[in-house]
Amino acid sequence: MQKIEHIGIAVQNLDLAIANYETLLNTPCYKTEMVESERVNTAFFKVGESKIELLESLDADGVIAKFIAKKGEGLHHIAFEVANIKQEMERLKQAGFSLINEVPKAGADNKLVCFVHPKTANGVLIEICQEIKF
Numbered sequence: 001m002q003k004i005e006h007i008g009i010a011v012q013n014l015d016l017a018i019a020n021y022e023t024l025l026n027t028p029c030y031k032t033e034m035v036e037s038e039r040v041n042t043a044f045f046k047v048g049e050s051k052i053e054l055l056e057s058l059d060a061d062g063v064i065a066k067f068i069a070k071k072g073e074g075l076h077h078i079a080f081e082v083a084n085i086k087q088e089m090e091r092l093k094q095a096g097f098s099l100i101n102e103v104p105k106a107g108a109d110n111k112l113v114c115f116v117h118p119k120t121a122n123g124v125l126i127e128i129c130q131e132i133k134f
Contacts, residue, residue: 001082001088002081002082003049003050003081004050004079004080004081005050005079005080005081005127005129006050006052006109007050007052007053007075007077007079008055008075008076008078008079008127009054009055009074009075009076010055010067010068010071010074010075011054011055012068012073013056014042014043014054014056017043017054017056018054021052022045025047027045027047029043029044029045030044030045030046031043031044032044033108034058037105038062038064039057039059039062039064040055040057040063041055041056042054042055042056042108042109044108044109051109053108077126078124078126078127079113079126079127079128080126080127080128080129081128082130084130085112085113085128085130086104088128089104089114089128092128096120097116097121098119099114099115099117100114100116101115104130106132107127110131111129111130111131111132112132113127114129
């Protein structure tokens, strides 16, 4: 793990949350993106070397909508940047962590992503991500 890449926050209404976080962080949202594979709209803010990602569900029965229904808006996941996602996935599996997806998939912000199940990470959903190099 190289660094905390971003912190994901589940929100009910992305437009309202963007305005709120622009005021809170005193910086503009630098990017919005729809992530079809996760059925979410996202918005990103830079905070030092890290980022904040706001996530709004595209579907009433999507993962983020279910999360908000169960726990309310708030911290959804912490993402760590890795140099080689496939090697890191294998290391985590060998160490006994349960991965939600068995192969990396396309995520927001030009990243390959994989999620570690919260049951094996003390209740926290962990995302590992690697920048896609062209």
